[in-house]
Amino acid sequence: MKKPSKKPVTLADIAAQAAVTPMTVSRVINGNGYVHAETRERVLRVAREMNYRRNGLARGLKRQRTETVGMVIGDIANPFAAELSRGVREVLEEHGYTLFICISEHNPKEDVQAFNSLADHRADGIIVATRASKTGNERLEELIESGVPVSLIGRDFRHAHADLVTADHLKGGYEATRHLIQLGHKRIGFIGVSLTQGLRLRRFQGYLEALNEHGLTVDEKLIVGGRENAEQMPGYSTEEMGCDGMLKLLELKERPTAIFARNDFTAMGALNAIKRSGLRIPEDIAIVGYDDIPLAAHTSPTLTTVRQPTREQGRTAAEFLLGRIEGDREQPRCERTFQCELVVRESTIPLTEASVTQTRKRQKKTA
Amino acid sequence: MKKPSKKPVTLADIAAQAAVTPMTVSRVINGNGYVHAETRERVLRVAREMNYRRNGLARGLKRQRTETVGMVIGDIANPFAAELSRGVREVLEEHGYTLFICISEHNPKEDVQAFNSLADHRADGIIVATRASKTGNERLEELIESGVPVSLIGRDFRHAHADLVTADHLKGGYEATRHLIQLGHKRIGFIGVSLTQGLRLRRFQGYLEALNEHGLTVDEKLIVGGRENAEQMPGYSTEEMGCDGMLKLLELKERPTAIFARNDFTAMGALNAIKRSGLRIPEDIAIVGYDDIPLAAHTSPTLTTVRQPTREQGRTAAEFLLGRIEGDREQPRCERTFQCELVVRESTIPLTEASVTQTRKRQKKTA
DNA sequence: TTGTAGGCGTTATCAA
DNA sequence: TTGATAACGCCTACAA
Numbered sequence: 001m002k003k004p005s006k007k008p009v010t011l012a013d014i015a016a017q018a019a020v021t022p023m024t025v026s027r028v029i030n031g032n033g034y035v036h037a038e039t040r041e042r043v044l045r046v047a048r049e050m051n052y053r054r055n056g057l058a059r060g061l062k063r064q065r066t067e068t069v070g071m072v073i074g075d076i077a078n079p080f081a082a083e084l085s086r087g088v089r090e091v092l093e094e095h096g097y098t099l100f101i102c103i104s105e106h107n108p109k110e111d112v113q114a115f116n117s118l119a120d121h122r123a124d125g126i127i128v129a130t131r132a133s134k135t136g137n138e139r140l141e142e143l144i145e146s147g148v149p150v151s152l153i154g155r156d157f158r159h160a161h162a163d164l165v166t167a168d169h170l171k172g173g174y175e176a177t178r179h180l181i182q183l184g185h186k187r188i189g190f191i192g193v194s195l196t197q198g199l200r201l202r203r204f205q206g207y208l209e210a211l212n213e214h215g216l217t218v219d220e221k222l223i224v225g226g227r228e229n230a231e232q233m234p235g236y237s238t239e240e241m242g243c244d245g246m247l248k249l250l251e252l253k254e255r256p257t258a259i260f261a262r263n264d265f266t267a268m269g270a271l272n273a274i275k276r277s278g279l280r281i282p283e284d285i286a287i288v289g290y291d292d293i294p295l296a297a298h299t300s301p302t303l304t305t306v307r308q309p310t311r312e313q314g315r316t317a318a319e320f321l322l323g324r325i326e327g328d329r330e331q332p333r334c335e336r337t338f339q340c341e342l343v344v345r346e347s348t349i350p351l352t353e354a355s356v357t358q359t360r361k362r363q364k365k366t367a
Numbered sequence: 368m369k370k371p372s373k374k375p376v377t378l379a380d381i382a383a384q385a386a387v388t389p390m391t392v393s394r395v396i397n398g399n400g401y402v403h404a405e406t407r408e409r410v411l412r413v414a415r416e417m418n419y420r421r422n423g424l425a426r427g428l429k430r431q432r433t434e435t436v437g438m439v440i441g442d443i444a445n446p447f448a449a450e451l452s453r454g455v456r457e458v459l460e461e462h463g464y465t466l467f468i469c470i471s472e473h474n475p476k477e478d479v480q481a482f483n484s485l486a487d488h489r490a491d492g493i494i495v496a497t498r499a500s501k502t503g504n505e506r507l508e509e510l511i512e513s514g515v516p517v518s519l520i521g522r523d524f525r526h527a528h529a530d531l532v533t534a535d536h537l538k539g540g541y542e543a544t545r546h547l548i549q550l551g552h553k554r555i556g557f558i559g560v561s562l563t564q565g566l567r568l569r570r571f572q573g574y575l576e577a578l579n580e581h582g583l584t585v586d587e588k589l590i591v592g593g594r595e596n597a598e599q600m601p602g603y604s605t606e607e608m609g610c611d612g613m614l615k616l617l618e619l620k621e622r623p624t625a626i627f628a629r630n631d632f633t634a635m636g637a638l639n640a641i642k643r644s645g646l647r648i649p650e651d652i653a654i655v656g657y658d659d660i661p662l663a664a665h666t667s668p669t670l671t672t673v674r675q676p677t678r679e680q681g682r683t684a685a686e687f688l689l690g691r692i693e694g695d696r697e698q699p700r701c702e703r704t705f706q707c708e709l710v711v712r713e714s715t716i717p718l719t720e721a722s723v724t725q726t727r728k729r730q731k732k733t734a
Numbered sequence: 735t736t737g738t739a740g741g742c743g744t745t746a747t748c749a750a
Numbered sequence: 751t752t753g754a755t756a757a758c759g760c761c762t763a764c765a766a
Contacts, residue, residue, distance in 0.1 A: 006514060015736055026761065034735050051513050056488040057428040058759035061742050066424070068488065076452055076468070082444030085470060098484040100467035101443070103452060106405075117465040121423040122437065146375065147419055177751055239665045268665065275667040297637065298606045300642040377743055393745060401751050428758045462753050734741030 009050045011262055018046045029054060036353020043251040058360060060122055068098050069321065074106040081295040081309055082265075084129055084153060087314020095322055097124070108133035115139050125149035125321040132156040132200075149329055151321035152288030153313055156200060163320035163334040167308040172340035176260050176288045176306050177340055181214050184351030185286065187222065191245035191270055192238070192262025194225035194274025203290060203306075207260055223258050224248045238262070248275050257285060264289035264296045264305055271347070286347035286348040301346030308340045376417045396421065399701030427489055435465050436688065437485030444681055446660040447630075447677055450707040451496055454681020462689055475500035476719070482506050486675040492516035492586060492688040493644040499523040499567075518688035520680055523567060530687035530701040539707035540573025543627050543655045543673050546709055548581050551624035552595055552653060554589065556580045557604070558612035558637055559629025561592035570673075574627055584642060588605040589623050591615045605629070609636020617644050624652060624718055631656035631663045638666060638714070668713035675707045 011029070018025065020039060027033040029052075035043075059112040060066035064237050067090055100123065102114035111130050116139070116159050127146060128140065138156045150162040153189045158164060168242040180188050190207050198204045198285050210289035211218050224245040242261055248267065249256055261267035267289030274285050281287060281301055289296055320334045378389040378396070385392065387406060395410040396419075404408075427433040436459055438656045440448045456466050467490065469481035478497050483506070485493050493515060495507065504524045511517050517529040525531060530580055547555050554724040557574050578585050580715040609628055613636065628634035634656030641652050648654055648668055654664055659674035687701045 008513065008759095009759095022760080023738080024736060028738090028760085035737060039735085051509055053483070053486050053513070055428070057424045057433070058742090059746090059761075061422070061424040061428055062759080062761045064742075065489070066383070068484075070467075075449070076443055076586075077446045077449030079444045082442070085443055086472070089470065098469075098488075100437075100469065100481075102465075102467065103454075103456065113465075116420070117467075119420055121427075121433070121465075132637075138581055142418055146420070200765080239385075239662055243665055265662075268662070272665050272667045286756050295606055295632075295635070298639050300639045351602075375743095378745095379743080389743085390745080390754080391752060394752090397745085403751060406751085422743050425758085426745080428742090428760090429744045720741080721756075 008055065009052045010055070011052075014043065014046050014050060014052055014288060017050065018043045019043060024303035027341070029131050041160055045332035061179075065124050065325075066122050068121075068123045069125050069127065069318075070100050070102060070114070070116045070121075070123040072102050072111060072118070072130050072339065073102055074104055074130040076101075076103050079289050081129060081239035081294070083310040084314040084317075087311035087316075088127055088318045089314075090311075091315050091318035091322070094192070097322070104130050106131065108135045108204060111136040112139045115143055119143055119148055120216065123152065124293045125325045127153065127321060128155055129153040129317075130155065147329060149321055149324035151317045151324070153317045158333070159331055160195060161330060163317070163324065165313050165317045165320065165336050165338070167313065167338040167340050168208045169202035169340065170209070171307075172306040172308065173260070174210045175205030175206070175342050176203075176290065177207045179304070179344070179348065180258040180260065180286060180288060183258070183348060184285065185256075186216055187219070187254065187256040188216075188258045188260060189222040189224070189249050190222055190260050190262075191242055191249070192266045194222065198223070198225070201262070203262070212253045215242075221252060222249065239269035239272075240264040242271075244269075244275045246270035246273035247277075250274070250279075252263060258348070259285060261287065261289050264291045264293045264303060267303055267305070268295070268299060269349075271303070279362075282347050282349045283352050286351075287341075292343055296343075297345070299347075304345045304348040305343050306340050307343050309338045313338055375422065376419045377422070378419075380416060381410065381413050381419055385410045386418065397401070397542070413605035417718035419647065420677075431520075432491050432692075433489075433491045434463060434491050435467060436471060436492050436494065436685070437467050437481075437488075437490040437690075439469050439471055439478060439485070439497050441460035441471055441480045443468075443470050443560065446662075447658050449529060450495060451678040451681040451684075453725065454678035455685045456681075457492055457678075458682050458685035458689070464689070469657045471497050473498065475502045476504040478505045482510060483596075486510055486515055490515075492518065492692045494518045494520065494684050494688060495522055496520040496684075497522065512599060516688055516691040518684045518691070522689040525700070527700055528697060530684070530691065532680050532684045532687065532703050532705070534680060534705040534707050536569035536675075536707065537573045537576070537707075539628070539657065539673040540570030541577045542707070542709050543570075543657065544574045545581070546671070546711070547625040547653060547713065548577060548583065549654060550625070550715060552623075553583055554586070554621065554623040555583075555625045555627060556589040556590055556591070556616050556623035557611055557629075558616070558625050559633045560590065562587060562590055562636070565590070565592070567631070570629070588619060591618065605632040609633035609638075610640045611636075613640035614644075615639070622652075626652060626654045628654065628656050631660045631670060632657045632715075633671055635662070638670070649714050649716045652717050653718075655715060659710055663710075664712070666714075671712045671715040672710050675706050675708050676705045680705055 009141035011025045015022040023045050025281040027035050030039050045060045092099050104110035104114050132155050144159050144162045152164045154166050178278055193204050257268055261270055290302045292305045296305050378392045381392045382389045394402050395407050422479050428491050434501050459466050471477035471481050511526050511529045519531045521533050560571050656670045656672035659672045663670040683703055
């Protein structure tokens with residue numbers, strides 16, 4: 001336990017100790033250029049003794065790249081984002097890049113701050129996995145046009161020189177809903193979106209489309225979004241949204257027999273609200289989530305959900321970005337859309353008489 | 368959609384446009400030193416037009432600080448870590464620092480890499496919230512002694528010049544266990560630890576202590592850790608550990624009537640395994656988790672758990688770190704231990720006859 | 735195989 | 751109120 005020492009060791013310090021010039025030390029440290037074996041040994045020994053660490057600032061300043069990539073995420077606790085970042089890291093690591101993550105807490109202002117911080121510190125590129133916002137998109141556009149490589153994941157924003165990775169959530173939402181329709185459900189609720197802002201959410205559009213195509217009318221009362229502006233509220237979790245939203249739906253005179261939830265957390269909130277009310281899943285109410293987080297296979301009943309190839313999206317975004325960093329920064333946009341996959345588990349079964357009957361009973365009772 | 372432009376704008380570029388020297392531009396940008404109002408306007412206008420962004424590398428190199436703090440986290444998807452990082456960010460932001468997060472995926476080697484990256488890029492300080500490891504601790508010690516401010520959260524490692532924030536998990540584990548004992552339970556299982564490595568886990572020590580102090584014998588068969596080396600296995604989630612562990616316990620001739628799980632995810636895994644087996648919670652088996660993640664209040668039944676003041680720990684770690692960065696870097700260690708709090712919910716009730724009887728029955732059956 | 739010169743973009747310091 | 755100079759630590763390019 002020595003006391004912290006004052007100044008960091010520099011190449012020059014090592015050079016002095018090893019009786020060479022800083023340039024020779026640099027060559028040894030970076031392993032390029034010819035250096036006599038003995039000299040190398042001596043320099044390495046001194047460097048180790050002095051506990052040398054290269055100064056990334058100076059290095060980056062000179063070389064005009066930092067071998068660093070920044071990633072902006074809305075919510076760190078989200079298993080989906082976690083899996084994305086794993087994919088990103090896997091690829092970056094293979095290429096010797098370091099990943100620094102910034103959290104924006106789903107706040108456009110923090111989004112912009114993160115972009116700026118990363119740009120200021122000269123990250124070689126930025127991966128953006130936050131929801132689109134006006135200010136965010138504007139700043140992003142400036143960055144892209146000032147030459148910063150940018151790769152977007154699932155963000156509703158396009159630019160000729162920023163790469164884009166998404167999954168087809170329109171289709172995902174459509175298939176989840178169609179699944180419920182094919183099981184016989186006609187009153188299908190959606191939890192997790194306010195009608196005013198919902199149209200930006202592709203999976204919700206898929207829900208609407210599926211209803212329309214199958215001749216079912218869209219009942220606005222079946223669409224609940226938890227509290228208004230929930231997204232802005234720190235500490236307001238999505239499972240709470242699922243719980244609150246489900247409670248609203250259960251109070252309806254004619255309650256839904258199936259639920260499509262915005263994501264798995266919302267679904268779990270809904271699931272528990274249903275259980276708490278004494279109804280059974282899936283007999284009384286079927287439920288579908290979205291994302292297929294690990295927990296979805298461990299609820300009871302296990303959760304039918306829509307899986308997107310999350311890690312692959314992260315990997316692809318990283319590959320696109322590296323292509324831009326190490327190749328032509330002005331190349332046109334690379335774009336790739338992944339397909340989603342419906343994962344049927346226990347929370348959905350064909351519509352039972354019980355459910356329909358109970359709904360009718362409830363109706364009578366209330367009437 | 369302009370094409371990305373080549374080189375970033377520098378102070379010199381602006382200076383040329385605005386007919387002043389780079390120094391004057393610097394003064395304007397940083398808002399220090401005297402600058403004529405007109406000059407300031409002109410410079411600011413040009414800077415905006417050219418979409419100037421300061422070069423953090425050059426700035427950091429010259430000023431010998433980057434106003435950047437790094438945080439190393441084991442698992443990004445962990446709500447506990449998320450809440451920690453929120454606390455950290457809150458404090459840093461107030462002081463104008465940017466937070467960059469590195470993920471080590473619970474891997475000591477990645478831990479060290481993260482430390483190195485952050486040190487190389489001259490983060491002004493590092494907050495470490497990963498589990499202790501030999502290599503990690505060694506590298507950390509070197510860093511601390513070479514003058515990098517370090518603040519540790521819940522890490523089992525002490526250094527005279529690194530600050531430390533923890534919660535009293537020994538007591539937390541003790542109280543969780545005592546709670547079960549006071550409810551009448553005598554066969555209390557622990558899920559989430561292997562007997563060989565478990566002693567490093569304070570909450571597990573608390574469990575053992577509570578059993579001992581209340582005259583209960585520790586039954587090794589009641590202590591299960593999922594698969595061996597689960598921590599190293601990527602993709603092996605803690606809820607899976609809870610599920611697998613619980614299944615093992617249910618196969619015992621004399622199964623436990625209560626479970627203490629290493630954390631809430633593990634508890635949820637166990638909870639679902641129990642339900643799946645047809646037993647009831649809490650009537651047949653009571654269960655206690657740890658951490659009080661948001662989901663714990665939304666399971667069914669809701670989860671009794673141990674809450675630690677997570678965000679406060681993050682805040683305190685950040686405050687300690689800033690004190691060291693902006694004050695005396697050689698000051699002795701600041702240390703603070705937070706108290707945990709048992710949160711009793713629905714998953715624990717007094718031991719019922721049913722449970723005891725059923726256990727006996729099971730015993731007979733198997734015998 | 736090793737060394738020298740110069741500059742990356744910024745700011746501290748001193749001078750005008 | 752503004753400018754000139756030097757230096758932060760490293761690496762590219764060229765020279766010896």
